[in-house]
Amino acid sequence: MSEELSDFRATVRDWCVDNIPADWRSAQTGVSDEEFVRFQKNWFAELRQAGYAVPHWPAAWGGGMTVEQQVVLYQELAAHDAPRLVLPFVSIHHAASTLLAAGTQKQRERHLPAILDGEIWCQGFSEPGAGSDMAALKTSARKNGDTYIVNGQKLWASGALHADWCLLLARTDPEAPKRRGISYFLLDMRTPGIDVRPIRQATGESHFCEIFLNDVVIPAENLVGPENAGWQVAQETLGAERGMTMLELSERLAHGGFRWLVEECSKPRRNGSVPLDDSRVADRLAELEIQIDGLRLLCSDFATNDDSGPADASIVKLFYSELLQQLTDFGAEVAGLSAQTDLRKPLSSGWESGSWVLDFIGSWEWTIPGGTSEIQRNIIGERGLGLPREPAGA
Numbered sequence: 001m002s003e004e005l006s007d008f009r010a011t012v013r014d015w016c017v018d019n020i021p022a023d024w025r026s027a028q029t030g031v032s033d034e035e036f037v038r039f040q041k042n043w044f045a046e047l048r049q050a051g052y053a054v055p056h057w058p059a060a061w062g063g064g065m066t067v068e069q070q071v072v073l074y075q076e077l078a079a080h081d082a083p084r085l086v087l088p089f090v091s092i093h094h095a096a097s098t099l100l101a102a103g104t105q106k107q108r109e110r111h112l113p114a115i116l117d118g119e120i121w122c123q124g125f126s127e128p129g130a131g132s133d134m135a136a137l138k139t140s141a142r143k144n145g146d147t148y149i150v151n152g153q154k155l156w157a158s159g160a161l162h163a164d165w166c167l168l169l170a171r172t173d174p175e176a177p178k179r180r181g182i183s184y185f186l187l188d189m190r191t192p193g194i195d196v197r198p199i200r201q202a203t204g205e206s207h208f209c210e211i212f213l214n215d216v217v218i219p220a221e222n223l224v225g226p227e228n229a230g231w232q233v234a235q236e237t238l239g240a241e242r243g244m245t246m247l248e249l250s251e252r253l254a255h256g257g258f259r260w261l262v263e264e265c266s267k268p269r270r271n272g273s274v275p276l277d278d279s280r281v282a283d284r285l286a287e288l289e290i291q292i293d294g295l296r297l298l299c300s301d302f303a304t305n306d307d308s309g310p311a312d313a314s315i316v317k318l319f320y321s322e323l324l325q326q327l328t329d330f331g332a333e334v335a336g337l338s339a340q341t342d343l344r345k346p347l348s349s350g351w352e353s354g355s356w357v358l359d360f361i362g363s364w365e366w367t368i369p370g371g372t373s374e375i376q377r378n379i380i381g382e383r384g385l386g387l388p389r390e391p392a393g394a
Contacts, residue, residue, distance in 0.1 A: 343358060
């Protein structure tokens with residue numbers, strides 16, 4: 001490691017010691033939605049002031065860190081058990097990457113500074129009949145002068161109850177082949193005709209929402225990219241979900257999730273035994289650690305490689321999501337009955353909080369959204385390995 005990078009690590013480490021709330025876990029357990037939102041916005045503002053909120057953005061928009069610096073930042077935040085940015089996640093990753101890649105200069109100037117000021121975004125892609133087959137969406141957008149009139153329903157919109165804006169896909173040409181008749185819009189969630197309904201999950205939270213759209217008017221200037229080219233624009237959004245976000249999540253899995261797992265395996269049980277003394281437990285921990293190290297290297301290579309292939313983001317997303325599921329499943333198994341009965345978790349934590357059963361249930365969020373593991377394998381096979389496409393209807 002260079003001296004410059006070592007100095008940067010020391011700076012981040014000192015900041016973490018001085019600024020990460022020591023009691024945030026207890027303060028964020030069992031709190032109201034309003035308190036969760038307030039905490040998240042305050043924590044984002046703290047990170048922004050330090051220059052740590054959007055390190056992956058270009059320097060002109062408030063970012064500019066090298067990949068090596070980002071890795072160090074995420075390592076230190078995870079090692080010091082920092083709260084995770086849950087509420088702004090879609091804003092700083094999905095919305096920003098879409099605007100930077102396909103938005104107009106006016107759209108960037110309107111929204112990127114607003115995101116830094118706390119503007120919250122959600123994603124309106126999936127529908128009741130269009131999940132993994134996202135191109136089958138039926139929400140319609142009809143051109144009417146300088147506006148579009150939108151009708152339909154969206155499902156699994158994370159954080160939509162608190163969102164100011166939405167990344168919306170809608171069908172503008174019902175006669176075109178399904179991937180060619182979709183357009184991409186920026187939707188102001190305060191527009192009349194929008195009804196957001198939270199969905200209660202198995203964990204007790206209501207992170208996901210339904211969005212109902214009834215004659216919602218969107219100005220034509222909120223179209224991202226050309227009309228009917230929304231499928232191509234959406235790949236930028238999904239690329240962010242499958243790729244660069246993993247740089248942070250892999251470090252949290254290594255420095256947070258695995259650390260909690262080792263601690264769990266080191267706790268004496270009522271009969272005096274320690275799970276880590278069991279060679280099968282030790283072997284499983286070693287196997288998971290090797291896979292986590294592999295994931296971290298894979299993420300770093302993906303982030304630094306300018307020649308990344310069309311399937312590389314899918315490889316990273318598939319590896320992370322299934323490894324997360326394995327680790328949390330093993331944590332729930334080792335923790336035993338206590339993990340099944342103490343179902344509490346800090347709202348500002350990630351999917352590797354040490355609340356094993358809730359973490360395991362939550363881990364399914366990553367093997368389904370952004371393209372299921374089956375979809376990722378298809379992408380890897382067809383675009384990465386050049387295998388024949390699946391027959392239509394298979």
